[in-house]
Amino acid sequence: MRRLTWFNTTSLTLGFAFLYLPMVILIIYSFNESRLVTVWAGFSTKWYGELLQNQAFLDAALVTLKVGVASSTIATVLGTMAAYVLVRGGRFFGRTLFSGMIYAPLVMPEVITGLSLLLLFISIGLDRGMITIVLAHATFSMCYVSVVVSSRLVSFDKSLEEAALDLGCSAFEAFRLVTLPIIAPAVISGWLLALTLSLDDLVIASFVAGPSSTTLPIKIFSSVRLGVSPEINALSTILILIVAVGTISASLVTKRAVKRRQMEEKMAGD
Amino acid sequence: MNQPAPTAAFAPWEDAKAKPLISFQNVTKKFGDFTAIDNISIDIYEREFFALLGPSGCGKTTLMRMLGGFETPTMGKILIDGQDMANVPPNKRAVNMMFQSYALFPHLSVWDNIAFGLRRDKLPKDQIEARVEEMVKLVRLDKFARRKPHQISGGQRQRVALARSLAKAPKLLLLDEPLGALDKKLRQDTQFELMDIQEKTGTTFVIVTHDQEEAMTVASRIAVMDEGLLIQVDTPARIYETPNSVYVADFIGDVNLIEGNASPRGDGKTILHWAEGQPPLVAECPHAPDVEARCTFAIRPEKVTISKEKPTDRTNAIQGKIEDIAYLGNLSTYSVLLANGTRVKAQTANNRRLSRRELTWEDDVWLSWTETAGIVLDK
Numbered sequence: 115m116r117r118l119t120w121f122n123t124t125s126l127t128l129g130f131a132f133l134y135l136p137m138v139i140l141i142i143y144s145f146n147e148s149r150l151v152t153v154w155a156g157f158s159t160k161w162y163g164e165l166l167q168n169q170a171f172l173d174a175a176l177v178t179l180k181v182g183v184a185s186s187t188i189a190t191v192l193g194t195m196a197a198y199v200l201v202r203g204g205r206f207f208g209r210t211l212f213s214g215m216i217y218a219p220l221v222m223p224e225v226i227t228g229l230s231l232l233l234l235f236i237s238i239g240l241d242r243g244m245i246t247i248v249l250a251h252a253t254f255s256m257c258y259v260s261v262v263v264s265s266r267l268v269s270f271d272k273s274l275e276e277a278a279l280d281l282g283c284s285a286f287e288a289f290r291l292v293t294l295p296i297i298a299p300a301v302i303s304g305w306l307l308a309l310t311l312s313l314d315d316l317v318i319a320s321f322v323a324g325p326s327s328t329t330l331p332i333k334i335f336s337s338v339r340l341g342v343s344p345e346i347n348a349l350s351t352i353l354i355l356i357v358a359v360g361t362i363s364a365s366l367v368t369k370r371a372v373k374r375r376q377m378e379e380k381m382a383g384d
Numbered sequence: 385m386n387q388p389a390p391t392a393a394f395a396p397w398e399d400a401k402a403k404p405l406i407s408f409q410n411v412t413k414k415f416g417d418f419t420a421i422d423n424i425s426i427d428i429y430e431r432e433f434f435a436l437l438g439p440s441g442c443g444k445t446t447l448m449r450m451l452g453g454f455e456t457p458t459m460g461k462i463l464i465d466g467q468d469m470a471n472v473p474p475n476k477r478a479v480n481m482m483f484q485s486y487a488l489f490p491h492l493s494v495w496d497n498i499a500f501g502l503r504r505d506k507l508p509k510d511q512i513e514a515r516v517e518e519m520v521k522l523v524r525l526d527k528f529a530r531r532k533p534h535q536i537s538g539g540q541r542q543r544v545a546l547a548r549s550l551a552k553a554p555k556l557l558l559l560d561e562p563l564g565a566l567d568k569k570l571r572q573d574t575q576f577e578l579m580d581i582q583e584k585t586g587t588t589f590v591i592v593t594h595d596q597e598e599a600m601t602v603a604s605r606i607a608v609m610d611e612g613l614l615i616q617v618d619t620p621a622r623i624y625e626t627p628n629s630v631y632v633a634d635f636i637g638d639v640n641l642i643e644g645n646a647s648p649r650g651d652g653k654t655i656l657h658w659a660e661g662q663p664p665l666v667a668e669c670p671h672a673p674d675v676e677a678r679c680t681f682a683i684r685p686e687k688v689t690i691s692k693e694k695p696t697d698r699t700n701a702i703q704g705k706i707e708d709i710a711y712l713g714n715l716s717t718y719s720v721l722l723a724n725g726t727r728v729k730a731q732t733a734n735n736r737r738l739s740r741r742e743l744t745w746e747d748d749v750w751l752s753w754t755e756t757a758g759i760v761l762d763k
Contacts, residue, residue, distance in 0.1 A: 276454055277487035279474040281501035281552070291500075295491045378535045 137354060144347035151342045161348040168345065174333035178313055181244060181329060185251035186308035192252065193259025193308075194301055198289070200260070201267040217261070219254045227254055228321030235322060242324035250322045251312040258311060259304035266300035394604060395619075396429035403466070405430045405556065405588055406451065411460035413446055420446040422612040423460070430555075433582050433589045435603035437596060437635075443612040444592045448558050451590065452481045465555065475504075480554040484561045486545040488533040494544050495520070495529040501552045519547040522581065539570050546578075550585060559591040563598060575601045596636050600624070608632050624684075628671065629763045633682040638717075640688070640728045646672065646679035646760050654760050656681050659724040665758075666699045672760040683758030685731035690718055690743065694750045701752040704728065706745055718743065720751055 118126075144162075148155035165171060196216050203209065219227060231250045232242075240246060274296070278288035294301070316331040323332060334346055396402040404427035413421040420443045428434045436444040449455045450462060453474035462469045469477065480501070488497050498519050502512045520529050523543040528536050533544065542562065549557055562578070563571045579602055582589050593599050599606050600620045607617045608631075616628045627633035630641060644658030644665070654672040656665040656679065665681055673679065694701055704720040707727065711734075718730045730751055743749065 271485060271487065273483045273485050273487040274489060276452075276474070277481070277483055277489075277548075278500075279454075280452060280479075280481045281548070282475045282504035284475060287504070292489055296489075375534060378532075381535070 140347055141351045141354065144344065144351040146344055146347075149344065151344060151347070161344040162352075165345050165348045165352075170328075171330070171333060171345070171349065174328050174330045177244065177327055178330040181247045181251060181319075181327075182309045182312040185248045185312045186255060186305050188248070188252035189256040189259050189308040190301060190305040193256040193304060194263050196256070197260040197264035197267055198293075201264050202272075217257055219257045220261070222254075224254075224315075224317040228318040231318065232321045242322055242327075244324075244327045246322040246324070247319050247327060247329065250318050251308075251315060254315075254318060255308035255311045258307050259301075262304040262307060263297065263300050266297050270297060394431070396432070397427065397605065402429055404428060404463075405432075405465060406590075407461075407463040408447075409461045409463070411447075411450070411457045411462060413443075413450065413455060414458045419612050421450075421457070424612075424614050425460075426607060426614065426617060428588065428590065430588055431586055433579065433591070433602055433604045435599035435606045436590065436592045436609060437599040437606050438594065438609035439635075440594060441611075442609040444594075444609050445560060447609075448481075448560060448590060448592050451556065452479055452558055453477050478555040479558060480549040480552055480556075481558040482545050482549040482560065482562050484564060486533075486541050488541060488544055488548070490533055493530055493532055494525060494536070497533070497544055498548045498551050500548065505552070515551060519551050522550070522584075523547045538565055539574070542566060542574065546581070550581070550587065553585070554587065556588045556590065559589060561593055562591065563593075563595075571598070572601075578602055600636070608635060610635075626671070626759060627682065627761070630680050630682065630761050633759075633761065638685050638729065638731075640683050640685060642681045642683075642726060642728070644679065644681060645676065646681075646762075647676040648672065648674050653755065654679075656760065659722075659726070662702060662722075662724065666755050667758055667760050668755045669759045673762045677762055680761045681758055682761055683753060685717060685729040686715075687753055687757040688728065688730035689752050690720070690730040690732060691750050691752065692742065692747070695752045698752040699755050700757075701750050702728075703748065703750055706743060706747045706749055709743075709745065718749075720749060 143151055143154075145157050145159060146154055147158040147160070196212075200209070200213050200216070228250070231246075231253065235242060235246050235249075270293070274292055275288050278292040279285070283291060314331065315329075316335055319329050320332055320335075323329065328336075334349070337343065338346060406426075406428040408424050408426045411421055411424050412419065422443075424447065436447055438444045446455055450457055451464070451469075453469065453472060456470065464477070464479065489500065492500065495516060499512055499516045502515055507515075516529075520526050523546055525540060525543055525547065528540060533541055536544070542565070546562070559578075563574055566574060575598060578589075582602075589602075591599070591602065600623075603620060605617060605619055606623050608615045608623065610631055616623060616632045618626075623632060624636055627636065633639045634641065642656070642658050642665070644656040646654050646656045649655050649666075653666055653668050656667065658665060658681065667681060689695065689698070694703075702722060704722040706718050707721040708719040710717040710719075714734060715731055716734055718732070720728050720730060722728060728751055
């Protein structure tokens with residue numbers, strides 16, 4: 115058994131503090147009685163109550179959610195298709211260029227992506243609103259989806275698809291009935307990643323958003339510029355809670371599935 | 385009572401009128417600069433159990449994948465049942481394949497795996513159920529039908545793969561190293577099971593293997609391949625007894641190879657001078673060259689008799705010293721060193737108890753064989 119040395123304890127403490135101290139302070143101050151963010155005046159949940167009364171925040175949250183779901187769904191469909199072509203398509207003409215273009219948004223500064231999308235929407239005369247945010251988010255999150263999905267496809271046994279073809283499937287049926295169900299976990303995590311990216315995005319959204327379509331990050335950012343209100347703390351605490359519950363339950367579910375599978379495989383081998 | 389007519393041995397390849405089920409006509413396959421298949425022509429007949437045998441990289445898998453429709457020939461034609469297969473995709477062929485990795489669908493149960501192909505044909509539900517039931521019984525997996533592939537053992541998975549590929553009653557079943565992942569005992573049992581199923585269903589089987597024992601056991605004919613070329617196509621017995629080249633003789637089973645100068649004696653027999661100061665070997669062999677040439681004499685260890693006294697009734701007898709004995713239980717193999725440094729193996733059945741046997745290390749012995757025991761090969 116390895117013991118925690120003085121050095122290990124220190125690095126662990128520093129690491130956790132560095133990562134989570136800001137969030138802990140934010141959560142503590144969300145229960146602050148006082149209107150001043152930096153002065154503690156006793157415990158209260160009143161800012162949570164006020165948050166629920168704030169129609170502007172609720173509207174922004176709804177817009178963010180709609181944009182997130184729509185854009186991540188589009189990104190997942192396009193990203194999965196792109197990944198499939200890149201992994202399975204062999205050496206077609208322009209493959210290197212195509213894969214470069216798919217992965218470019220990963221390294222492209224957001225400001226440039228946002229600006230170029232804005233110019234595109236203006237030049238084709240598309241009014242800025244929810245649709246433009248959805249399109250912009252789908253564009254940049256698609257490459258993340260295709261990275262996740264293609265890494266799964268690389269390790270996917272190609273003979274499974276050949277077996278499906280051999281048993282009478284057309285190429286599309288083989289994808290729908292065999293490939294897709296097997297790579298579904300990767301597709302779902304790609305979707306979740308795209309959703310997170312969309313919920314999180316401020317820079318690109320502020321380029322392409324119209325007056326009627328303020329997303330939550332834009333709303334928070336603009337209200338913080340007028341001074342940090344304890345309501346924002348409450349809102350952020352809720353968001354942290356949602357993310358934490360999601361992440362922890364996802365990892366628990368995966369762990370249990372892996373354990374069960376190992377046990378079944380062991381039993382089958384005997 | 386009517387006496388049934390004596391059934392002729394199954395040998396459609398010897399019947400000039402028989403129509404082949406599969407016909408490769410001058411097929412060549414290239415991957416870039418690499419020639420995987422080099423101008424091959426073979427006919428395979430209905431109900432055959434045909435083995436493609438060769439070391440890895442010899443092109444046997446490519447040849448089979450072309451039958452399945454996963455590769456297209458660069459040159460030449462492949463006919464199945466008289467129809468040119470050039471533009472027929474895998475899902476439109478009456479051919480099914482059992483994959484080396486089994487390729488079972490991990491998200492479907494054993495039952496659904498077997499039903500997969502039938503469902504694609506849009507058969508009525510009760511027909512599908514009856515057929516799957518039949519298949520599950522055939523491979524004795526009734527108890528495991530509801531399990532997922534990862535919940536059963538390797539041998540059971542192999543049987544699911546077989547049942548799935550047989551479910552659509554294909555004209556032709558392709559098996560890609562089907563028993564590679566099984567241990568020896570299970571592999572032998574499964575070989576007999578495969579033969580049994582092949583006979584029951586009357587399907588034509590084409591099997592790819594690198595295991596010569598497996599090919600000998602299951603196949604009606606074997607095609608020995610090397611570097612994209614077809615070396616010999618024949619029945620297992622003829623491949624073993626009369627290989628057409630040193631490559632085939634060496635690839636199938638154990639063999640002693642002795643090089644020498646061969647010349648025909650005129651009475652259908654060949655004389656082989658193989659070492660100075662040693663009597664020449666005499667062999668009677670149908671395919672021996674009819675001019676003097678550098679040749680290789682090939683003889684199987686079990687056809688070499690080993691004895692302490694010089695035998696009087698055999699033409700070929702040479703003397704040597706026992707260098708090594710490999711005791712295999714049922715057999716013993718003696719490695720005998722000849723005066724010129726050549727090693728010759730002789731194999732005898734151990735039908736006596738160990739203590740009663742008379743030969744041991746360093747003994748001077750005579751090796752002998754008849755004129756028809758070995759063969760002379762010129763390539």
